[in-house]
Amino acid sequence: MSYYVPIVRHLYVHIPFCVRRCSYCDFSIAVRKRIPAAEYVQCVQREFQLVQSGRVDPAAALRGSTSTRGAPDALETLYLGGGTPSLLGTDALSALLGSLLDSASSSSIREAIEITLEANPEDVTPVAAREWRRAGVNRVSLGAQSFDDRVLQWMHRSHDAARITEAVRTLRAAGIDNVSLDLIFALPVELRRDWTRDLDAALALLPAHLSLYGLTVEERTPLARWISRGATSAPDDERYAADYLVAHEQLGAAGYHFYEVSNACRGDLRSRHNSAYWSGRDYVGLGPAAHSFDGRTRRWNVAQWEAYRRAIEVDGTAVESQETLTAEQQELERLYLALRTDEGLSLTAVRAPHAAPLQTWGTAGWVDVADGRVRCTPEGWLRLDALVRALTGPLATV
């Protein structure tokens, strides 16, 4: 029997550990004082070996796809996300990257791969940053979230604003210039968070990239409990829209370009890894809760660390379930992803009756239609879901 052996071009590794849970977070994490780093690395190495052997999805062999295993220049991006990957410790991280990059033996091949590490500011020390760089990391996404210490405490973050500035300087000194900052907006009004001031503080650090996320209330989080007992107010749509448009204005004036609904960069320093997701490319995910996609089928691992560890020990794989997209679902996903980015959507992908509202949306300032493509403006991105529904569902106005 021959097996489907994927060429891995985009690899995501989920590192689930955090020292505590932030007030708004419902991610699949394992809160630990002591990180089981060696055990975790062994699990991911074992899972990766099985993926490379092609035995994760024997059914796919029936589709007849085969490819060359371990092509040394196949990997284009590797993203270590979490959780808090920077908690893993430098030895474990070096061992992990060493095995994942095994086939990319020459330093020039490694350097061409975008290798991103998500880090919390408090974990960035001169020694850690140097070791990360030595292991191949060339991009760091820092969970900054705010430059207001009061707000950071409310979020249950472990760092203060000064630590963010220090972390960026430390990363640069270690040779990691490609730094992205995450910020959260649309916070409850009673926090009196000064969003403009936070954006200014972020821009003063000249990051290569910024990711901006509106606060959402997820079930079973401290934030949801605070709201249900009236201790804090729920985020509202007006604040979300106002903060979002301010960010476009301020970042635009500073020379940043929103290339995706939540992401802006200087020059061409966009996230190549996330851009692969948004352009519908294949990717492989390793670790608890990680997802993989082969263009048609999406499969995902069990979410809990302990369940993942046991499954890998027994079978070498921890796939919990999978879904295969119908042609219609693939079309809908392509359309949605295209409108999320500055690439926009080809007008040829819009079926004739659905094209009718485009002119009205253009007049309203929600889309630009040019060069045979339709692209969302910031106002359009605020209505993205509604626009996609109108372009795909029953004919109706937004």
Ligand code: SF4
């Ligand atoms: S550091 Fe990130 S993953 Fe961990 S609890 Fe906070 S928001 Fe969630």
